[in-house]
Amino acid sequence: MRYHSRRQEAAMSEENLLPQLRKLRESLGRYPNVLAVFLFGSQVDGYATPQSDIDLAVLFERDPDLEEELALGAALCQILETERVDVVNLNRAHLLLRHRAICGRLLYERDAERVSDFIESTIRRYVDYAPDLAAYYRDYDRALEEAYGIRHDQGTGEDSVY
16 A cells, blocks of 8 residues: 555546646637636646546636536536536635635636736735634634534644544
8 A cells, every 4th residue: 555645646546647737728719708617626736536537727817608618517517528527616706705706726817917817916905804714613613612512623634533
């Protein structure tokens, strides 16, 4: 049995996708409304399994209508040769999902300056929101502890029931 780090596993997941991702990158120029595409989720984090989907986040120049968004999703499935593609519209995504996506891998960008501005704006908003998010998670953890007797032991990273 061989053990791999998460970084090695992420590289292996992406390695399996490389031919399709190259084809995807080459094909995206045909879609003038697409500014950027990010790969994120289990394919990047190292948790991908054969059943995992491919999470793609798309930044559009202008917010597409439903028909355009669905057509792009179908085209991405065809290019990647799988129906297990989950497409997120970054123009409409909530802040936490936007942040998760930009922390993935940038696969394609048509306008580097605009994509950089989007990334910077997302990071600034996320950092501004971080204290509120931390307070929310503290309150959530406290509520779980009170309701179910589950306590997160901070030193061990394990949950315990008392």
